[in-house]
Amino acid sequence: GGRCGGGEGGGSVVLPATHRGGIPNFFVLGQVDGLGVAYYDSTTLELSPTQDWMCQAVEPSYFRSKRQELLGYKEGFQRIMGRLLERYNQTGGVHTLQLRVGCSLRDDSPQAGVLQYAYDSQDFIGFDGQRGLWVAAVQPAVLSKRRWEADRPWCQFLQHYLQQECVKTLRSLVRHGRETLGRQLPPEVSVSCRDAPDGSVTLSCHARGFYPRPIHVSWVRDEEDILAETDSSGILPNADSTYYTQSSLEISLQQDGHRYACRVEHTSLPEPTLIWGKEGVPGKKGLLPPGVLVPLVLAMLAGAGAAVAGVIMWRRNRPGKGMEEDPWRQGWGGQSPGRGQGWGEEGGGSERSGGGQGLV
Known part of the structure; x- marks a missing residue:
């Protein structure tokens, strides 16, 4: 300030x-x-x-x-x-x-x-x-x-x-x-998991420190988008003028053995892909441009089979469907409409705020 x-x-x-x-x-x-x-x-x-x-x-x-x-x-x-x-x-x-x-x-x-x-x-x-x-x-x-x-x-x-x-x-x-x-700060992305008393598992995808604000976080299971309801924190501001968001997905015991990925879309990111290997073990990441870092965090889930959670990130050339965007x-700004024309409420006609001179 x-x-x-x-x-x-x-x-x-x-x-x-x-x-x-x-x-x-x-x-x-x-x-x-x-x-x-x-x-x-x-x-x-x-x-x-x-x-x-x-x-x-x-x-x-x-x-x-x-x-x-x-x-x-x-x-x-x-x-x-x-x-x-x-x-x-x-x-x-x-x-x-x-x-x-x-x-x-x-x-x-x-x-x-x-x-x-x-x-x-x-x-x-x-x-x-x-x-x-x-x-x-x-x-x-x-x-x-x-x-x-x-x-x-x-x-x-x-x-x-x-x-x-x-x-x-x-x-x-x-x-x-x-x-x-015009700065472009890519998100730092990680995936964590938490066991629930009922035996289910909650996957959480964290995207930290990104700018500008618009971002889209979604989940993928076995190469396909998950359309089920997820829990999101919304896009929250950090003290350093960057943003943070978290998306969580609850997985039941019956879903064990599948492979899960958190997909993050932001204008600062290139277009890498993440290729999954067989038997629930991730394979090699696709070729990435120099200097591009794609975090990959594996969460081994309890149960009969092992599930894997990872991160897929790429850049969108323009905002797409579902991306939350400012x-x-x-x-804001502008000139004053004249003395006495501030913002007030009604009361005996049109009541004004007295000292205001237009919108800020």
Whole structure:
């Protein structure tokens, strides 16, 4: 982290506010392709870049002006949170309100933006930037939809923001952060096994330290894809801006004797193959380009026969079916719509947050 004279937030922006015993906590995280580039919280009241190139990607006045806007957003989130507690008839406990704002590019062409509220990890309401309308995900959001759509100038600003200003900022962030955003870090992959009391065995495939975020992990049995349900951790961030994921597969006693492989697909990987030998013993790996390392970890399973677990990894030229992927480019930023046009909730017409000046 650090400070600089200028900046424009990048990636999707997440603005969560937590209600804990009447004391809200508010923070903002700016990201480009899943990489954190800026951070703000209600404790320090400072908006700071987390990547050095942020300072070159934005105007010198950006961080100062956005800091003032975020003070207004915090107040607006507190009001929204209070009304949601009333709507859901909640009097205590920990509750979270999140706002995700983002835009994306594919081959430098703008794609549909996103502006989505969630309450307690469930979709609440979202903005359709193409039609300029709000879409309620749950019944308690219908009142918000009606009140917010009554403010047509604000809806028009949101459309302009998602389609123009956010995209302009994103292009600058991508240009200045090209070296960092374009890096390719291959996953370190291993397979482990764990015996269960009922005699079954759980295979776990671990992929660590990869970037960018999109990755696909699947299982193969005797050269064929396994379509059965598996248990996944999802794609989780590491402190060093890389990612981790784990996929587990439970094998019953009746399946002993088969050969199992974990297959990992990531843009950083070449296209090696793994050839299995006979009688449950792996054979030689296929020819690999120089410098490519394919981890192979064998897990000998208890039972009448021996099962083998290994790793198959290769590169996909483009994302394929089933690969979990962030948008090609996600961004946030843009110019303010004018004083007093922050993010608020309804109440006697269109209530605004007071100090906010547009989306972060």
